[in-house]
Amino acid sequence: MRIVLDRPRCEGHGLCEEAAPQLMHLDDEGELVLDREQVDGGDAALAQAAARVCPVAALRVE
């Protein structure tokens, strides 16, 4: 599965990083960086959790 970021929608709230710090982080400028885009197994569940808490629906897993 793949994590897809809708970059213009992302406002840097950072809730996804709290849910899945292994997969993504906010850089020094507050921009979201996906450290991994392809995920499976437990990581896919983490990615789903991160997408779920995004308050502006900027993340999805497909």
Added chain:
Amino acid sequence: MSIIHLMNATRATLTEGMSTPPTSDVDLFADDVLLDPHPVHAELRELGPVVHLPKNDVYALTRYDAIRAALGDWESFSSTSIAFNPAANQALTGTSLASDPPVHTQLRATLTENLSPRALRGLKGRIEAKADSLVAELVEQGSFEAVDALARAFPLEVVADLIGFTGRVRENMLRWGQAAMQVIGPMNQRTAENFPIAGELYAWCSEVGADDLAEGSVGRAIFDAEARGAIPAGTAGHIIHQYLGAGVDTTVAAIGNLVALFAAHPDQLDQVRAESALIPAAFNESLRYWPPVNVWGRITTRDVEIEGAVVPQGAQIAVLLGAGNRDPRHYDNPDAFLVGRNPVDHLSFGYGPHGCAGQGLARLEAHAVIEALARRVRRLVVGPEVRVPSNITRSIEELPVLEVVPA
């Protein structure tokens, strides 16, 4: 029965498994319901995920999944009718709040450029210092009225400094902010009384210029952006309007609620005092338990099916955020205030393209207040809280803190 109604009824019976939503004679905007909406929310939620309320001429969304899906689906649930009266919707035309993509996308980007967490990072230290000195002073004082002294004082100061408000505006922020929310309601007496006050804010925002706002403030930066063409001409005033209209009354409610909830649930305050990692969780739970925004609008752009019930095109929707937040299908033991549950997916900031644009600032403010309370307060002894019915925002009007047991 008109021919259109007959046709709709026939179509509904012909489509297999489809039905019309259940109906209730509840009035969402009656004083007693606004003061304590939870029993009515529970009643409506049990009737179905969507309930027709003829008294308000709305279809109410009551369950977590239906609400979250509707907020995420701007194509079916348009924001062009977020208010419950046409005059307010008309006045909001052209703002990001009341528009849909693709127009919304640009307006939203302009609004959040100076309000997103990344834009606000530099303010964290100042906001925390302000909260701490204010709470320290109140603890020293020993007794105080928490709404005026903390819930209003703190966000007013933060927002005024952020936007660069001075003089007359600073004095009017609270009444303007309250009126801007009241007029979102249906055309009842509260809305009628508040339109002139909301109009003062509207008039001021259409005349305000860079020089009226303090140098170095975010408000000044918005006008600078307009001057250099980074945002469309004439939008700076709209943005200031939204900062004030949306960012004051709601945050005041949230902070008042925090004080009341910690006073009523000392065991929950103890947990936060023992574990500062629970600060964001405590804010999430307070928002879930008592959402500052009680009800918000949408309008359907087509016939929409919700779990087998069909809501017709053009229906005014009432999104009952608090009903979704206490849906037992989503949260166990939903009527209990438990900071440990950390409900990160609560509905109180909305969700999706229109998710609260100021939630980053709200978090900075609330986390700073919780941190200061957790550090300095062991227990709060309070008298009875006073509430006043209000169309949209649900907040505490007065909360006497009779005694502070310091940490």
